[in-house]
Amino acid sequence: MKKIRFLNLGKHPITNSFLSKINSKKEFFYNLRLVYHQDTKLISLDSFVPPKKMFNDKYAHRASASITMSEAYKNLAKKIKKKFRPKSILEIGSNDGVFIKHFSKIKNIGVEPCRNLANVTTKMKIKTYDKFWTMYLSKKILKKHGRFDIIYSANTISHIHNLNETFKAIENSLTSQGVFILEDPSLLKSLQKISYDQFYDEHAYVFSITALKNITKKTNLEIFNIEELKTHGGSNRVFFKKKNNKEIKVSKIVNKHLSNEKKFGINKLKTYQIFAKKVKDSKKKLIKIFQKLKKRNNKIIGYGATYKSSTVLNFCQIDKNYISYFVDTTPTKAGKFTPGTHIPIKSYNGISDDVDYAFLGAWNFKDEIFKKEKKFRRRGGKFITHVPYPRII
Numbered sequence: 171m172k173k174i175r176f177l178n179l180g181k182h183p184i185t186n187s188f189l190s191k192i193n194s195k196k197e198f199f200y201n202l203r204l205v206y207h208q209d210t211k212l213i214s215l216d217s218f219v220p221p222k223k224m225f226n227d228k229y230a231h232r233a234s235a236s237i238t239m240s241e242a243y244k245n246l247a248k249k250i251k252k253k254f255r256p257k258s259i260l261e262i263g264s265n266d267g268v269f270i271k272h273f274s275k276i277k278n279i280g281v282e283p284c285r286n287l288a289n290v291t292t293k294m295k296i297k298t299y300d301k302f303w304t305m306y307l308s309k310k311i312l313k314k315h316g317r318f319d320i321i322y323s324a325n326t327i328s329h330i331h332n333l334n335e336t337f338k339a340i341e342n343s344l345t346s347q348g349v350f351i352l353e354d355p356s357l358l359k360s361l362q363k364i365s366y367d368q369f370y371d372e373h374a375y376v377f378s379i380t381a382l383k384n385i386t387k388k389t390n391l392e393i394f395n396i397e398e399l400k401t402h403g404g405s406n407r408v409f410f411k412k413k414n415n416k417e418i419k420v421s422k423i424v425n426k427h428l429s430n431e432k433k434f435g436i437n438k439l440k441t442y443q444i445f446a447k448k449v450k451d452s453k454k455k456l457i458k459i460f461q462k463l464k465k466r467n468n469k470i471i472g473y474g475a476t477y478k479s480s481t482v483l484n485f486c487q488i489d490k491n492y493i494s495y496f497v498d499t500t501p502t503k504a505g506k507f508t509p510g511t512h513i514p515i516k517s518y519n520g521i522s523d524d525v526d527y528a529f530l531g532a533w534n535f536k537d538e539i540f541k542k543e544k545k546f547r548r549r550g551g552k553f554i555t556h557v558p559y560p561r562i563i
């Protein structure tokens with residue numbers, strides 16, 4: 171399988187390793203380089219970071235932390251119950267139970283390798299396997315619980331390195347009428363928004379529909395529907411059924427996505443080389459903005475210490491000399507320092523009066539944040555963003 175490198179984003183720390191104290195010598199860094207796979211059109215990191223370095227009992231991300239996301243998962247659960255009437259559901263990457271907890275009346279099983287999170291759902295009386303999703307685990311679950319009508323996985327499959335094994339294990343674990351629902355950031359949206367921050371250690375892949383189709387070709391799984399979502403700045407919810415299940419029809423939307431991607435050039439190396447050039451321009455412009463504001467002695471903070479922002483800050487080398495501190499609503503991030511750039515993180519308590527600018531780490535929640543920060547904006551406070559191009563808003 172030939173892969174061609176098209177972008178080097180430099181040295182990066184583990185995005186999830188928020189530091190309790192700064193000890194630069196101990197910090198682990200890896201090379202963040204992106205490649206294009208010629209035969210499957212898949213976009214991935216050139217070399218992967220060992221999973222145990224990323225997903226362990228210190229994992230900080232809590233899916234329930236955002237009101238927007240909690241509501242979205244609740245509504246999705248309602249929709250799935252109504253549409254598919256499942257008798258059983260398995261979630262791969264169940265995090266803190268934000269989604270699976272809505273299925274307490276049927277057989278609901280979670281798979282979550284981060285023990286601190288698996289403990290949360292176990293306490294909710296949801297049987298949770300604190301293991302990585304592998305063929306071995308899927309066989310164990312199959313033996314104990316049987317097959318599932320729905321397998322759901324949001325922002326997880328793109329984290330798993332061995333895709334062939336992953337899809338094969340899903341195929342084996344689905345009932346004949348079963349549906350697998352995958353949700354992950356959209357490659358097309360990332361390219362259109364120059365949001366190179368979609369790439370970091372955990373995101374081994376950013377999927378296009380084209381690549382998903384190609385990599386599942388040899389399985390008995392087939393895409394039958396796609397929904398576009400706003401999550402993570404643009405995601406796809408992709409519905410798979412078994413190929414021999416003729417009761418579910420393949421929606422026209424699938425071919426529409428494939429032809430849109432083709433038009434954009436998803437299957438051409440040139441597209442990624444152009445993207446790489448735009449990313450380098452974006453870096454130059456963002457640094458200029460920070461330098462200009464710093465020269466004027468403006469006070470700049472970060473808003474939302476996201477994983478995405480780790481890519482931006484480490485790539486652009488924007489550190490504590492530019493950003494005084496981050497505010498973030500996630501309790502486990504408060505009191506720590508951002509990986510690589512060592513910016514202190516404070517628990518969110520509004521934006522203080524002495525702040526002039528806030529860098530939107532959580533740009534994917536821009537609308538929610540702008541609504542919340544009316545006072546800051548009214549008194550002349552401004553946000554800095556890099557998506558789709560670096561600017562002050």
Ligand code: TYD
Nearest residue numbers: 474475476477478497498499500532535538
């Ligand atoms: P997330 O969207 O999951 O991005 P990533 O996957 O790149 O980490 O994270 C959003 C982060 O932003 C999370 O730590 C919570 C924080 N946040 C705030 O601090 N305030 C807010 O108003 C919102 C919406 C998010």
